[in-house]
Amino acid sequence: MEKNKIKYKVLIIDDEAQIRRMLRMTLESNEYKVFEAGTAKEGMLAVTMNHPDVILLDLGLPDDSGMNVLHRLREWSAVPLIVLTVQDSESVMIEALDSGADDYLTKPFNAGELLARIRVAIRHSLRMDESPVFRSGSLEVDINSRITKFSKEEVKLTATEYSLLMIFIRNAGKVLTHSFISREIWSAPYADNAQILRVHIAQLRKKIEHNPSVPELLTTEPGVGYRLKMLPVAE
Amino acid sequence: MRNIPEMLRTSLRKYSSRSDFSEYIIAFVVIALAAAICCPFRLVLGTNSIGLILLMVVALMALVLGRWPLLFAAILNVMVWDYFFQEPLFTIAVHDLEDLFANIADLLVAVVFVILITRVRKSQTILRNSQEKLTILYNFLEFMNDAKSISDVVRISESGLKQYFGQEVVIYLKDKDSRRLSEFPYGNPSLHNPAGFTKACDLFFKASTGNPGDINDCAEGITFYPLRDPRETIGIIGIVLSNDMTADKDKIVLFKSFITIIASTLVREITVEKDIEKELLEHSEKLFRAVLNSVSHELRTPIAIIAAAVDNLKHTRTSSEIVKRDQICAELDSASNRLNNLVENILDMSRIESGMLQLNLQVCDIADLVGSVVLDLKAELNHHRLNICIPENLSLILADISLLRQILVNLLRNAIMYTPAGTTIEIIAGNDSAETVLVTIKDNGPGVPECNLEHLFEKFYRVPGSKSGGTGLGLAIVRAFVEAHGGIIRAANDPQGGLKITMKFKSGI
Numbered sequence: 188m189e190k191n192k193i194k195y196k197v198l199i200i201d202d203e204a205q206i207r208r209m210l211r212m213t214l215e216s217n218e219y220k221v222f223e224a225g226t227a228k229e230g231m232l233a234v235t236m237n238h239p240d241v242i243l244l245d246l247g248l249p250d251d252s253g254m255n256v257l258h259r260l261r262e263w264s265a266v267p268l269i270v271l272t273v274q275d276s277e278s279v280m281i282e283a284l285d286s287g288a289d290d291y292l293t294k295p296f297n298a299g300e301l302l303a304r305i306r307v308a309i310r311h312s313l314r315m316d317e318s319p320v321f322r323s324g325s326l327e328v329d330i331n332s333r334i335t336k337f338s339k340e341e342v343k344l345t346a347t348e349y350s351l352l353m354i355f356i357r358n359a360g361k362v363l364t365h366s367f368i369s370r371e372i373w374s375a376p377y378a379d380n381a382q383i384l385r386v387h388i389a390q391l392r393k394k395i396e397h398n399p400s401v402p403e404l405l406t407t408e409p410g411v412g413y414r415l416k417m418l419p420v421a422e
Numbered sequence: 423m424r425n426i427p428e429m430l431r432t433s434l435r436k437y438s439s440r441s442d443f444s445e446y447i448i449a450f451v452v453i454a455l456a457a458a459i460c461c462p463f464r465l466v467l468g469t470n471s472i473g474l475i476l477l478m479v480v481a482l483m484a485l486v487l488g489r490w491p492l493l494f495a496a497i498l499n500v501m502v503w504d505y506f507f508q509e510p511l512f513t514i515a516v517h518d519l520e521d522l523f524a525n526i527a528d529l530l531v532a533v534v535f536v537i538l539i540t541r542v543r544k545s546q547t548i549l550r551n552s553q554e555k556l557t558i559l560y561n562f563l564e565f566m567n568d569a570k571s572i573s574d575v576v577r578i579s580e581s582g583l584k585q586y587f588g589q590e591v592v593i594y595l596k597d598k599d600s601r602r603l604s605e606f607p608y609g610n611p612s613l614h615n616p617a618g619f620t621k622a623c624d625l626f627f628k629a630s631t632g633n634p635g636d637i638n639d640c641a642e643g644i645t646f647y648p649l650r651d652p653r654e655t656i657g658i659i660g661i662v663l664s665n666d667m668t669a670d671k672d673k674i675v676l677f678k679s680f681i682t683i684i685a686s687t688l689v690r691e692i693t694v695e696k697d698i699e700k701e702l703l704e705h706s707e708k709l710f711r712a713v714l715n716s717v718s719h720e721l722r723t724p725i726a727i728i729a730a731a732v733d734n735l736k737h738t739r740t741s742s743e744i745v746k747r748d749q750i751c752a753e754l755d756s757a758s759n760r761l762n763n764l765v766e767n768i769l770d771m772s773r774i775e776s777g778m779l780q781l782n783l784q785v786c787d788i789a790d791l792v793g794s795v796v797l798d799l800k801a802e803l804n805h806h807r808l809n810i811c812i813p814e815n816l817s818l819i820l821a822d823i824s825l826l827r828q829i830l831v832n833l834l835r836n837a838i839m840y841t842p843a844g845t846t847i848e849i850i851a852g853n854d855s856a857e858t859v860l861v862t863i864k865d866n867g868p869g870v871p872e873c874n875l876e877h878l879f880e881k882f883y884r885v886p887g888s889k890s891g892g893t894g895l896g897l898a899i900v901r902a903f904v905e906a907h908g909g910i911i912r913a914a915n916d917p918q919g920g921l922k923i924t925m926k927f928k929s930g931i
Binding site: 276277278295297381382385388389400401402403406407408409410 | 755758762782784785786787789790791792793794795796797808810812814818823824827
C-alpha cells in the first residue's frame with residue numbers, strides 16, 4: 188500500500204458519533220488527517236475552515252438534507268465528495284452523482300472499499316494519473332500508441348469501444364452514470380442510447396474480461412451505471 | 423341472489439273472503455234472470471220443474487259466491503218461486519199443503535247445500551292459508567340460508583318483514599364483548615330513538631335473565647320482541663305493528679315464526695364469526711411465536727458471535743497471534759454480514775406488509791444484473807460451482823432493479839445455504855415467448871419434499887428438518903417482489919435432482 192507522504196485531510200459529515208469514531212480510526216491508521224462534523228451547518232463551516240481534500244457526506248443529517256449540502260457546496264467548491272447512504276435507492280444515488288458527488292458508498296461498507304474510493308477521488312482531483320500506460324488487473328492500455336492488451340495479448344477495439352474505454356480510464360475507479368457516459372460519447376440523453384450502450388459494454392467486456400458473464404473489471408452498478416475497477420496488476 | 427320482494431309477493435297472494443255487496447247484486451240479478459227466462463215456459467214445464475231449475479241455479483252460484491250472498495240467494499229463490507210461479511200467482515201466500523211442503527223442502531235443500539259448500543270451502547281456505555304460510559316461511563328460510571354475514575341476515579330479514587307485513591324494523595344486537603345491547607341499530611335508523619332503545623334494553627335484560635315466556639314491550643309505537651334461541655338472547659327486534667296486524671291472529675303467529683328464523687340464523691352467523699375470529703387469532707399468535715423464535719435466534723446468534731470475538735480480541739494473548747486474530751476478524755465479518763442480511767430481509771418484509779412497496783421501474787438487463795449479483799456474492803459462492811446460461815438476445819425487462827437484485831440475492835443465498843459444498847448452482851434465463859422472460863435458479867441439492875413445495879413461499883415457513891439459520895422470510899420476500907412486478911414464481915423438484923425455482927416476467931420496454 189502506498190504511503191501518503193503528505194497527510195491528506197478528510198472531513199466526515201455524519202450525525203452518528205460511533206460511525207465517525209470508527210471512520211476516524213480507519214482513516215488515521217491509513218495516514219489521513221481527519222475532521223468531523225455532526226450536522227450540515229458544522230459541516231459547511233468545517234469545509235471553509237479546514238480545506239479538506241476529500242469529504243465523506245452522510246445523506247441523512249439532522250438539520251438539513253445531505254443533498255442540499257451537496258448542492259450548496261458545489262456552488263463554490265470542487266473538492267472531491269463521497270456520499271454515504273443507508274438504503275440503496277438508485278434514484279437518490281444518481282441524483283447525488285449528477286449533482287456533483289464523485290462517488291457513493293452504501294452502509295454498511297468495508298474499510299477497504301472506502302479507502303479505495305478515497306484514493307481514487309484524491310487522485311482524480313489532483314490529476315495524479317498522467318501516466319501514458321493504464322494498468323488494472325490483466326488490462327493494459329497504452330494511451331499514446333492506442334494499444335490495448337489483455338493478458339499480455341493485444342486486442343482489437345472498434346472506435347466506439349476505444350472511446351468508451353478511454354472514458355472509463357479517465358475516470359478509473361469512479362462510478363459513471365449511464366447518462367454521463369451517453370453524454371460523453373453521443374452528446375445525447377441515455378434514454379435514446381440505452382440499448383446501444385448496453386451492447387457496446389457487452390462487446391467490450393468480451394474483450395477485456397476473463398468471464399464476461401461475471402465481469403470483474405468493468406462492473407455494473409445496478410440501476411446506476413458502470414465502474415472500471417482499479418485492480419492489482421496481474422503478473 | 424334472487425329478488426326477495428318478487429318471491430314473497432307471489433307466495434303472499436292473500437286469500438280474500440269476497441263477501442261484499444256486489445255478490446248480493448249478482449245473486450239477485452242471476453235469480454231474476456232465471457225467473458224471467460222461465461216465465462214463458464211456466465205452463466209447459468210445470469211449477470215443480472221450474473222450482474228445480476231455480477234450485478240448480480242456486481247450486482251453480484254456490485261455486486262462485488260467498489256464504490252470506492248464497493244464503494240470500496237461497497231465500498230469494500224460494501220467495502221468487504213462490505211469488506211468480508205458484509198458484510195463486512203474485513202472492514206469497516200458500517194455498518195448499520203440497521206447495522207449503524215444496525217451499526220448505528226447497529229452502530231446506532238450498533240452505534243445507536250452502537252450509538255444506540261453505541264448510542268445504544272453509545277447510546280449503548284453511549289448508550291453502552297454512553300452505554301459503556309454509557311457503558312464505560320456507561322461502562324466507564331459504565333466503566336466510568344464503569346469508570353469509572350478520573349484515574346479510576339483517577338485510578334479508580328487513581326486506582322480508584317489510585314485504586310481508588309492510589313494516590319497517592329496527593334490530594339491536596348484543597355487543598360482542600359486553601353483555602349489554604349495542605347502541606348501533608341495524609335496519610331502519612329512523613326507528614332508533616332513545617326511549618325505544620331504553621325499552622329495548624329493559625326487554626333484553628328481562629329476556630336474558632331467564633324469563634322464558636312470550637314477552638314483548640312497546641314504546642313510541644314500536645313493539646319490541648326479543649331475538650333468542652334456547653340458550654341465549656342475542657338481540658331485540660322492533661317493529662311498528664299496524665292495526666291490520668294486531669287484529670289478525672294468523673299474522674302475529676307468522677310474524678313470530680319469522681322472528682324465530684331470524685334469531686336462529688343470527689346465532690349461526692355470530693357463532694361462525696366468532697370461530698373465524700378465534701382461528702385468526704390463533705393463527706396470528708402462532709405466526710407471532712414463529713417470528714419471535716426465528717428472528718430472535720437469528721438476531722442473537724451474530725450478536726453473540728460479535729461479543730465473543732470482541733472478548734477474544736481484548737485478550738492480548740489471543741489477539742497477538744496473527745492467525746487467531748485473522749480468524750476472529752473473519753468471524754466478525756461474517757457475523758456482521760449475517761446481521762445485515764437479516765435486517766435487510768426484515769425491512770423488505772415490513773415494506774411489503776405495510777403496502778409501501780413502490781416500484782421504481784426502469785429498463786433492466788438481467789444478464790448484467792446477474793453478473794453484478796454474482797460478483798457481490800463471490801465470497802459466499804466460493805464453495806459452489808456456478809453455471810450461468812443467459813443468451814445474448816435476452817429481452818430487456820421493465821423492473822425495479824434493487825428489488826430484482828434482492829430476488830436474485832435471496833435465491834442464490836438459499837441455494838448456497840441448503841445445498842452441499844461442491845455442487846453446481848445454475849442460473850438460466852431465456853425468452854419464453856415474445857412477451858415473457860423466464861429466469862431459473864437451479865441447484866443440485868437434495869430438493870424439497872413434494873408436500874412442502876407449496877408452502878415454500880409462505881412467510882416464516884421453513885421446510886421441516888432444514889438446518890438452522892434463516893428466518894423463513896427470504897422466499898416470501900422473493901415471491902412478493904416477483905408478484906409486485908406482475909410476474910409468476912414456481913418451485914419444483916428437478917427430475918435429475920435439486921430444487922428449481924422459475925420466475926416468469928413480462929418483457930419489453
